[in-house]
Amino acid sequence: MKLYNVEVSGNCYKIRLLLSMLNVDCDIAPIDIANKEQKSPAYLQKNPFGEIPVLEDSDLMLRDSQAILVYLAREYGNDEWLPSKPDEMALVIQWLSTACNEIARGPMDARAHYKFKLDINIEKAQEKSHSILTVINDHLADRDWLELNRPTIADIACFPYIALSYEGNISLDPYPNIQKWISSIKKLPNYISMPGLE
Amino acid sequence: MKLYNVEVSGNCYKIRLLLSMLNVDCDIAPIDIANKEQKSPAYLQKNPFGEIPVLEDSDLMLRDSQAILVYLAREYGNDEWLPSKPDEMALVIQWLSTACNEIARGPMDARAHYKFKLDINIEKAQEKSHSILTVINDHLADRDWLELNRPTIADIACFPYIALSYEGNISLDPYPNIQKWISSIKKLPNYISMPGLE
Numbered sequence: 001m002k003l004y005n006v007e008v009s010g011n012c013y014k015i016r017l018l019l020s021m022l023n024v025d026c027d028i029a030p031i032d033i034a035n036k037e038q039k040s041p042a043y044l045q046k047n048p049f050g051e052i053p054v055l056e057d058s059d060l061m062l063r064d065s066q067a068i069l070v071y072l073a074r075e076y077g078n079d080e081w082l083p084s085k086p087d088e089m090a091l092v093i094q095w096l097s098t099a100c101n102e103i104a105r106g107p108m109d110a111r112a113h114y115k116f117k118l119d120i121n122i123e124k125a126q127e128k129s130h131s132i133l134t135v136i137n138d139h140l141a142d143r144d145w146l147e148l149n150r151p152t153i154a155d156i157a158c159f160p161y162i163a164l165s166y167e168g169n170i171s172l173d174p175y176p177n178i179q180k181w182i183s184s185i186k187k188l189p190n191y192i193s194m195p196g197l198e
Numbered sequence: 199m200k201l202y203n204v205e206v207s208g209n210c211y212k213i214r215l216l217l218s219m220l221n222v223d224c225d226i227a228p229i230d231i232a233n234k235e236q237k238s239p240a241y242l243q244k245n246p247f248g249e250i251p252v253l254e255d256s257d258l259m260l261r262d263s264q265a266i267l268v269y270l271a272r273e274y275g276n277d278e279w280l281p282s283k284p285d286e287m288a289l290v291i292q293w294l295s296t297a298c299n300e301i302a303r304g305p306m307d308a309r310a311h312y313k314f315k316l317d318i319n320i321e322k323a324q325e326k327s328h329s330i331l332t333v334i335n336d337h338l339a340d341r342d343w344l345e346l347n348r349p350t351i352a353d354i355a356c357f358p359y360i361a362l363s364y365e366g367n368i369s370l371d372p373y374p375n376i377q378k379w380i381s382s383i384k385k386l387p388n389y390i391s392m393p394g395l396e
Contacts, residue, residue, distance in 0.1 A: 048333050048336060048337065049300075049333060057285075060285045060288075060289075062288055062289070062292065063292060064291070064292040064295045064296070065295075066291065066292075066294075066295045067288045067289070067291040067292040067294075067295060068288065070284075070287060070288045070291045071284050071285060071287070071288035074282075074284035074287060074288075075284040075285070084272075084282065086268075086269050086272035086273040087255075087258045087269060087273070089268060089269070089272060090258075090260055090265045090266065090268045090269035090272070091258075091260070091265070093262070093264065093265040093268045093291075093294075094260065094261060094262040094264075094265040096264075096265075096291075096294075096295070097262045097263075097264045097265060097294070097295075097298045098262070100295045100298055100299045101298040101299065101302060102247075104299060105303075121319060135246050135247060138246060139246065
């Protein structure tokens with residue numbers, strides 16, 4: 001199994017994090033985004049979207065970090081990280097959408113603006129950040145994990161860009177339940193860190 | 199089972215479409231978005247995100263259209279619309295992320311700008327529309343469906359806002375494979391339409 005990876009990408013990190021927690025070995029192939037390797041013809045063969053990460057496992061080529069979490073959880077995680085019961089599965093899947101919608105348009109975009117100088121409407125990214133962080137902080141008022149009273153790929157999918165919020169000049173001070181949730185994730189067995197999270 | 203629904207929403211329509219194809223009965227509860235019912239305290243109890251659709255099935259309350267497709271497919275669709283095999287499941291799930299990321303930031307946002315006068319960066323929405331439509335058109339060059347050589351919730355999730363592109367002044371003329379794919383979906387058993395797709 002091989003992960004096409006960038007160390008500073010939160011979307012790549014969520015895959016490395018689940019691989020570590022599942023104790024699954026995987027080769028790491030670094031992609032040189034400074035030289036736009038992800039837009040090269042060879043890489044576009046693997047992923048026509050021109051983005052990282054990509055996971056290759058024998059004949060399977062997966063291009064989306066949320067889908068990769070689903071694959072790893074179902075292939076290597078028994079029923080623990082993504083249950084097969086339809087209602088439980090759907091409750092978890094909700095947060096994969098949140099990761100690639102509200103969290104991407106909020107804290108991820110704010111970080112991309114400040115850290116990578118991308119052309120982002122920063123006022124809108126800040127507004128969306130506080131909107132989604134408020135909802136998640138309220139959601140965590142009476143529970144420790146996003147769903148099912150245990151860690152699942154819902155938490156893994158949402159964690160990186162929320163925990164990296166400060167790199168987008170978004171403070172987590174107003175969100176104590178989110179801070180507690182971040183601490184809980186960092187204490188999970190086989191937790192690993194990424195640049196910016198130490 | 200009850201769907202909190204808005205007729206002109208592509209995200210609600212994808213649920214109605216799968217319900218119809220699965221031949222599953224569901225009560226439809228209209229939400230009055232003109233009077234912002236989705237932001238009312240009663241509705242926010244159901245969905246703190248303040249968005250439609252919501253699906254209620256006994257004790258289960260689901261807030262995200264992609265997760266609702268997963269639930270319906272797994273609960274009522276056998277293995278047909280979302281397979282349980284991890285690699286096949288993940289291939290389909292990729293497109294749920296595409297629906298709530300690239301398609302949302304592209305054709306959905308462009309439609310929101312022109313049809314609902316929302317505050318959207320229309321140049322960026324147009325650019326993102328053509329970028330994702332090009333990728334999908336190329337992807338469909340040598341296949342009839344997005345994955346697995348048959349209709350799945352990947353197609354259902356991506357179909358509405360792509361087929362409604364023209365309401366965001368995005369022409370599908372440059373994308374013949376997408377046009378063919380839209381025709382194929384419209385010919386599926388139990389297909390139903392929505393305002394703007396007739």
